[in-house]
Amino acid sequence: MIFLAFRHIFARPKQSLLTLLGVSLGTTAFITFAAIMTGFQTFIIDQLVNNDAYVKISAKEKMVSEKDLNESLFKEKNHVFWLTSPSGRQESAKINYPLGWFHKLDKDTRVLAYSPLIGAMVLYIKGGISLSGKLQGVDPVNQAKVTNIASYMVQGDYQSLAGGGNRIIIGIGLATKLGAKLKDTILISVGKSDPIPFKLSGIYKTGIVNLDDTVGYAHLRDVQSALSRPSEITDIAIRLTAVEDSQAFAAEYSEFTDEKVQSWDQSNASILSVFSLQDFIRTFITVAIMIVASFGIYNILNILVNQKRKDIGILRSFGYDPSEIQNLFMIQGLFLGISGGLIGLVLGFVMSLYLSTLKISGMTDNMRINFSPKLYLMGIGMAIAASVISSYLPARSAGKLNPIDIVRSGE
Amino acid sequence: MIKVDNVKKSFGEPPIEILHGITFEIPDKSFVSITGKSGSGKSTLLYSMSTLDHPTSGSVYFDGVEISSMNEKEVHEFRNLKMGFIFQFHYLLPELSALENVLMPARRTGQHIARRKRAVDLLTEFGIEEKLDRLPRQLSGGEQQRVAIARSLIQEPKYIFADEPTGNLDSANGEIVMNWLKKATRDSNTTVIYVTHDPDFAALADQKILLKDGRLEI
Numbered sequence: 001m002i003f004l005a006f007r008h009i010f011a012r013p014k015q016s017l018l019t020l021l022g023v024s025l026g027t028t029a030f031i032t033f034a035a036i037m038t039g040f041q042t043f044i045i046d047q048l049v050n051n052d053a054y055v056k057i058s059a060k061e062k063m064v065s066e067k068d069l070n071e072s073l074f075k076e077k078n079h080v081f082w083l084t085s086p087s088g089r090q091e092s093a094k095i096n097y098p099l100g101w102f103h104k105l106d107k108d109t110r111v112l113a114y115s116p117l118i119g120a121m122v123l124y125i126k127g128g129i130s131l132s133g134k135l136q137g138v139d140p141v142n143q144a145k146v147t148n149i150a151s152y153m154v155q156g157d158y159q160s161l162a163g164g165g166n167r168i169i170i171g172i173g174l175a176t177k178l179g180a181k182l183k184d185t186i187l188i189s190v191g192k193s194d195p196i197p198f199k200l201s202g203i204y205k206t207g208i209v210n211l212d213d214t215v216g217y218a219h220l221r222d223v224q225s226a227l228s229r230p231s232e233i234t235d236i237a238i239r240l241t242a243v244e245d246s247q248a249f250a251a252e253y254s255e256f257t258d259e260k261v262q263s264w265d266q267s268n269a270s271i272l273s274v275f276s277l278q279d280f281i282r283t284f285i286t287v288a289i290m291i292v293a294s295f296g297i298y299n300i301l302n303i304l305v306n307q308k309r310k311d312i313g314i315l316r317s318f319g320y321d322p323s324e325i326q327n328l329f330m331i332q333g334l335f336l337g338i339s340g341g342l343i344g345l346v347l348g349f350v351m352s353l354y355l356s357t358l359k360i361s362g363m364t365d366n367m368r369i370n371f372s373p374k375l376y377l378m379g380i381g382m383a384i385a386a387s388v389i390s391s392y393l394p395a396r397s398a399g400k401l402n403p404i405d406i407v408r409s410g411e
Numbered sequence: 412m413i414k415v416d417n418v419k420k421s422f423g424e425p426p427i428e429i430l431h432g433i434t435f436e437i438p439d440k441s442f443v444s445i446t447g448k449s450g451s452g453k454s455t456l457l458y459s460m461s462t463l464d465h466p467t468s469g470s471v472y473f474d475g476v477e478i479s480s481m482n483e484k485e486v487h488e489f490r491n492l493k494m495g496f497i498f499q500f501h502y503l504l505p506e507l508s509a510l511e512n513v514l515m516p517a518r519r520t521g522q523h524i525a526r527r528k529r530a531v532d533l534l535t536e537f538g539i540e541e542k543l544d545r546l547p548r549q550l551s552g553g554e555q556q557r558v559a560i561a562r563s564l565i566q567e568p569k570y571i572f573a574d575e576p577t578g579n580l581d582s583a584n585g586e587i588v589m590n591w592l593k594k595a596t597r598d599s600n601t602t603v604i605y606v607t608h609d610p611d612f613a614a615l616a617d618q619k620i621l622l623k624d625g626r627l628e629i
């Protein structure tokens with residue numbers, strides 16, 4: 001039946017080409033959409049995982065309440081009435097008894113490394129320019145084990161932080177906006193005292209504008225000193241041996257502490273929920289496109305079956321059985337589906353190559369495009385599935401045609 | 412030998428009986444005409460005998476084997492290997508050349524390469540040797556019908572069923588077609604059963620089956 005199926009296809013070049021085009025465009029759209037979205041998601045997840053800890057223990061922000069003040073100030077009084085209730089957060093959140101945490105983490109075999117941190121919102125000042133941002137005080141050696149920050153350096157040396165001495169590394173966006181070069185002095189205002197000078201010893205580039213434009217790193221001791229909070233830390237960043245363990249690890253540690261213990265995916269739940277929405281939209285669009293392409297095949301084959309009733313009758317009179325007649329049309333649908341799918345894969349690949357040369361806002365590098373073979377297998381799988389489903393009904397109806405009805409009708 | 416035993420055929424709801432218990436036998440190598448007025452049940456009888464249609468009741472035997480006792484697969488094989496069909500309209504597949512059309516029945520069993528010489532010989536015998544690669548639309552009505560006859564003969568069938576094979580041809584081409592069918596009976600072990608309106612062509616038959624209102628008229 002392959003012989004006759006191909007004759008049918010090539011006897012109607014326009015119809016066949018249009019159907020082929022429908023499937024090709026469907027597959028191209030799927031590959032392109034999926035390549036952009038999953039590429040972007042992978043990039044973001046990669047950045048989230050590698051630029052931050054797998055699990056972070058953070059000091060819980062405590063709010064001032066009437067009860068707290070009553071207990072500490074008016075213990076002997078039975079009834080205290082406030083004209084204006086006390087409100088706001090307690091001055092500075094900190095992790096209580098960090099050494100206890102370090103001891104526990106040292107013994108946990110799932111922990112690859114951990115790094116104490118202190119973070120604060122600051123003003124970066126250089127010349128007449130002042131920009132708000134975040135300053136992270138880190139233990140440089142351990143921080144390099146927990147995140148990939150050291151590998152993102154584009155100027156200077158990450159290790160320069162190790163000696164302390166008010167050295168700082170900042171993101172490339174922040175450096176550009178401040179007009180800062182290596183060895184320049186940047187003043188950092190923490191709000192309580194005069195601005196403190198830090199020497200710029202390195203510039204990093206993660207590719208995420210939000211980080212590159214706002215965050216600086218200095219030695220833990222220097223930041224503690226600048227904030228007048230000696231020995232205090234606000235976070236402990238932890239890297240595990242396996243990223244998949246993050247959530248379970250965080251859940252386990254949360255059970256016995258008041259501090260906030262969050263895995264990377266919990267910390268970024270809002271971003272990940274956007275990804276879920278993106279996945280849903282991508283699936284929806286892809287299914288819609290493939291349904292349209294399927295209708296193309298279905299319509300063409302349906303028309304063909306009606307046009308070929310006479311041929312079906314004569315083939316049946318030669319002894320061709322219903323399954324062979326069904327195959328005649330299934331082969332055509334499958335051929336159009338598979339070849340259209342393959343063309344779609346090539347077009348999708350070409351589109352992806354082109355897109356990978358483009359830049360989009362929010363990322364300093366080119367667009368991340370997913371070239372995973374799995375994506376291409378899914379693309380061709382969908383094209384085949386669409387062609388099988390859409391060919392089956394017309395092919396089955398062709399197989400069911402009764403030869404005598406066709407011959408008698410004298411069509 | 413073909414044996415038709417009390418074959419009845421009804422259509423519609425409520426059923427209208429078209430054939431009223433037809434019984435006859437056809438020996439091998441016969442040239443048999445089925446004649447009768449329009450609506451007498453000629454084509455219905457032909458198709459009921461030929462496995463394309465099923466009698467409402469009664470039996471048809473080929474060499475003692477009742478058709479209704481065969482399963483679907485056996486019927487299709489029997490049709491492919493033992494039967495040839497010719498219709499009033501040639502029913503050639505429009506995408507295939509004359510030669511490819513002739514070889515279509517043999518293609519089912521993968522015999523199309525082995526049978527190619529026979530196909531060329533048949534088309535040569537029918538005067539179409541120069542037009543083997545032409546599509547049906549590039550052939551005249553008479554040539555198309557000759558291709559259809561060659562196609563019915565390609566598997567060297569034991570039985571050929573022809574429903575008004577000359578109905579769409581002029582008298583000259585009609586005569587040529589009938590002579591070839593007769594020749595098939597004479598030269599090979601083939602039984603030809605044909606429906607015709609034309610008394611001259613009916614007269615060529617060894618055995619004449621005359622139907623009147625769905626009954627056999629002796």
